[in-house]
Amino acid sequence: MSETLNRTQIVARTELKETSKRQQVGILGGNFNPVHHAHLIVADQVYHQLGLDKIYLMPTYEPPHIDHKTTISSELRLDMLELALASDDYLEIETLEINRAGKSYTYETMKTLTELNPDVDYYFIIGGDMVEYLPKWYEIEKLMSLVQLVGVRRPNYPITSEYPLIWVDVPLMDISSSLIRAKVAKGDSVNYLLPRDVINYIEMKGLYRDG
Numbered sequence: 001m002s003e004t005l006n007r008t009q010i011v012a013r014t015e016l017k018e019t020s021k022r023q024q025v026g027i028l029g030g031n032f033n034p035v036h037h038a039h040l041i042v043a044d045q046v047y048h049q050l051g052l053d054k055i056y057l058m059p060t061y062e063p064p065h066i067d068h069k070t071t072i073s074s075e076l077r078l079d080m081l082e083l084a085l086a087s088d089d090y091l092e093i094e095t096l097e098i099n100r101a102g103k104s105y106t107y108e109t110m111k112t113l114t115e116l117n118p119d120v121d122y123y124f125i126i127g128g129d130m131v132e133y134l135p136k137w138y139e140i141e142k143l144m145s146l147v148q149l150v151g152v153r154r155p156n157y158p159i160t161s162e163y164p165l166i167w168v169d170v171p172l173m174d175i176s177s178s179l180i181r182a183k184v185a186k187g188d189s190v191n192y193l194l195p196r197d198v199i200n201y202i203e204m205k206g207l208y209r210d211g
């Protein structure tokens, strides 16, 4: 945890201890097209720094952004997530949004998850790029009453928000799925930007060659 905790963080941290009988679960939602090492480092750092019981990486079916680019099939994205997480027992995949299909609104998802798991406290993790977009999220006020939002820094994005986020310090990593897709399309190396097994899968399936 950062040395520079703000009041929200300190209160939230205390609450973490007081609610220790309840399961503390983090969710990192995303398109994961493809999953990369920054996703895994973010999940790992939040897990350890907040002392959570588990983190789920949750692929969206259809990204809820109005202007979001098209994605690839959920089967391909799920395969890559499974390859990336094969050796970690505290990182798992939540397939609720894939199974539900349609637009993946986080409020709807977390409403379902909190109803299914009333003994779990959820921490929804978002990168700095998403933080500034929060006011436009569907039913954001209701979502905040269901989950604790956790922000992680991303290069070139501010670390302020009008919402009560817990900020977790992670190494600044200028890695993105779009960078990886662009590099694959150009034939550039993507070594060490994402797990080797995922790179092999991308090559085997011929993904992203056309941009």
Ligand SMILES: Nc1ncnc2c1ncn2[C@@H]1O[C@H](COP(=O)(O)OP(=O)(O)OP(=O)(O)O)[C@@H](O)[C@H]1O
Residues within 6 Å of the ligand: 028, 029, 030, 031, 032, 033, 038, 039, 042, 125, 126, 127, 128, 129, 130, 152, 153, 154, 155, 173, 174, 175, 176, 177, 178, 179
């Ligand atoms: N390098 C990074 N540092 C911190 N957070 C990140 C990073 N990359 C992705 N995230 C966060 O992980 C979540 C899932 O990201 P997503 O699957 O959309 O990947 P992405 O790399 O942002 O993809 P794209 O480049 O296609 O937009 C989002 O909350 C995003 O902000």
Ligand SMILES: O=C(O)c1ccc[n+]([C@@H]2O[C@H](COP(=O)([O-])O)[C@@H](O)[C@H]2O)c1
Residues within 6 Å of the ligand: 028, 029, 030, 031, 032, 058, 060, 063, 064, 065, 068, 104, 105, 106, 107, 126, 130, 136, 137, 138
């Ligand atoms: O619910 C919303 O309105 C909403 C708007 C934008 C993003 N999200 C969620 O934020 C997570 C990261 O989104 P993305 O597009 O960066 O992969 C993912 O779980 C999305 O479903 C949710």
